[in-house]
Amino acid sequence: MSSQHHLPPWLQADLQRLLRQSGHALLLQGAGGMGQLALGLALMRAWLCEQPQADGQACGQCPSCHALAVRAHADALVLMPEEEMLRQAWPLPDKAQRELDEKKRKPSKEIRVDAMRDAVEFCQRTNARGRGKAVLIYPAEAMNHITANTLLKTLEEPPGAVRFVLVSEAAHLLLPTIRSRCLSHAMQWPAPEQVLAWLQAQGISADAAQASLRAAGNSPEQALAIAQSPENLALCRKLPQVLKQGDAKTLQALPAAQQLAWLQKLCHDLMCLSQGAAPRFFAAADLPAKPPALRLLGRWAKALTQQARSIEHPYNQGLMTEALVAQARSILRT
Ligand SMILES: [Zn+2]
CATH class of the missing domain: 1.20.120 (Four Helix Bundle (Hemerythrin (Met), subunit A))
Known part of the structure; x- marks a missing residue:
């Protein structure tokens, strides 16, 4: 699975900056496709890594990095709508998976309040590996009012060594009380030349890189997806x-x-x-x-x-x- 080495250079710079922040709750916000989810996951890896590099980034080698790579880290929790979890192949909690298997309900489009209650409980447990715990929420605007309010108190006074990263593509939809408890980081569009160089470094021709970046409206992630799909290209x-x-x-x-x-x-x-x-x-x-x-x-x-x-x-x-x-x-x- 991806280590920090797969982060594009402009996100590396963001990561460096954010790793120097001391707040326990970060809000990464920007338009869709700006790389905030990749950045959020990289932060989580770095926070939990047992042998972080000199610059604070995850080593990609230790048991913690391995556990995260296979999405089975006891101290990491990822909260997404179930539809998104399934799309990205994140494991669902057993109970939720069983309900879906038995077709009792459809995968949720929101972050369920049940999942948030489990997250609050997760925050109260002692951490397993000694590097604290981390919770990633994506997209944060997929919390309804009840779910968001369930999170509030824990976000304000986390019981132990818990850090949060809220990843948003529409931060204006978040409750102001949630926003005000986070240190906010606005994603920036990288310079087109930087994105073109990055696309070409992944084996995409100069022409294809130009065309896909234009068609993607300058979103690097979408440009890569277009360039890697012959039909779209x-x-x-x-x-x-x-x-x-x-x-x-x-x-x-x-x-x-x-x-x-x-x-x-x-x-x-x-x-x-x-x-x-x-x-x-x-x-x-x-x-x-x-x-x-x-x-x-x-x-x-x-x-x-x-x-x-x-x-x-x-x-x-x-x-x-x-x-x-x-x-x-x-x-x-x-
Ligand atoms: Zn590591």
């Missing part, structure tokens, strides 16, 4: 063409949410063009020289937003894609 340049041809197959290879995200990016860029502004996600050369009328694009944007609301339950994904492509085609052909 091809769409960085070919989406307008694919749609104009009415080709639904190319998009059908992707999950519904990704299909919609691509269409929304294209619609956004065409709106920019129609107003004489520079596109953001696509190269101008790959977009139609004469964009459709703003009135049509506005209607398209609205329809895509409506689709996005029901995206988790498409009645039939194949039909949905065909309808989306037909709609895009009719607009691009005007």
